[in-house]
Amino acid sequence: MALNPRQLAILQAVRDQGSVKTEELAEEFGITLQTARRDIQRLTEASQLERFHGGVRAVDSSTRNTTYVERQRTQSEAKQDIARQVAAAIPHGASLFMNIGTTVEAVASELLHHRDLRVVTNNLHVARILAANPQCEVVVAGGTVRSEDLGVVGEAALNFIRQFKVDIGLIGISGIDADGTLRDYDMREVMVARAIVAQSRQVWLVADHSKFDRPAMIEMAPLKVVHTLFTDIAPAPAQQRLMADLGVRCVVAQAPVQD
Structure with missing residues (x-):
């Protein structure tokens, strides 16, 4: 054509x-x-x-994610809006899991003035960012480091995560199916994300609007495991009804008002 x-x-x-x-x-x-x-x-x-x-x-592939540089660049303003909203909701003195993902990394940049945080992460970018906050104790999972995005995966990371129980598990995801299934590309990353979900008192999902109906091959978890979804644009009515039925709170981030 x-x-x-x-x-x-x-x-x-x-x-x-x-x-x-x-x-x-x-x-x-x-x-x-x-x-x-x-x-x-x-x-x-x-x-x-x-x-x-x-x-x-x-058009996305269901078997291969985009490169880390592409993910950093894609929806960067939306990710910053989401990050500000999430950071405003995280109380001082909280304990957190923060997993792999560029939106999660954007949240880390918004936590540099939070006090008395304890963050457990398998994302070396998150660890590097939060190391600049002396009021934040950062605990890094051991395991296999993915060279492209410095995510830590594998059996050692999985066992490490299982030692903790935290207030908030903050996770990113590659795709959200129409039926609410959360999906990703790397089984090793998915296994660690499942452990984070299991060891968190609340699960907060950060996902910009492009993640809805985006294909990815591996099922991580059903949407019902999420307590709060932070996104940048209100989902389609069918997705909003699904979240309401599952008891998932949806927070739509607002861009800052320009002077």
Whole structure:
């Protein structure tokens, strides 16, 4: 299917950002919403993009995650909005698990002024960030270090996590199915995440809107294990009903007001 220059530019913009809201595409390219939707329809018919509630994203693989650098760049502003909301909800003196993920790392950057925190993590980026806070004790899991994102996985990390019981397990995820199943790509990472869920008094999930209906091969847990979901855009009505039925609280982060 032949694509015109604007449609090719839209495709590249979405690939660069990972996912984009339809209104943002219309504004960026100086076109009407109707034209943007028509271009998106053409790109989805060409199997280049896929729609989600409120926007469009690059076609994902169910077997391979994007690179760490790509994950850092994708939805970076949304992740910062979520991180501020999460940090505001974490009380001083809390104990936390913080697992692998760029949104979790964004939360760590927002905790540099919290007092009397104890954080257990299998994410060396989180450990490095929080080491700058003298009021935060950081406990790092041992195990196999993934070279790409400095996540610590494997049997040693799994056994280490099982020694603790914390107030809040803060987790990220690669994808959330329509039925609420939480999914990821690496079985070793999934096993550690399951242990974090089991050893947390409350489970808080951080996931920007692009994670909804994103394919990933391995089931981590059902959505019902989550106490609170922090995201940046209100989920689709069907997903909101599912969360209400499961008793999952959904917090939609608000961007800071510009002066």
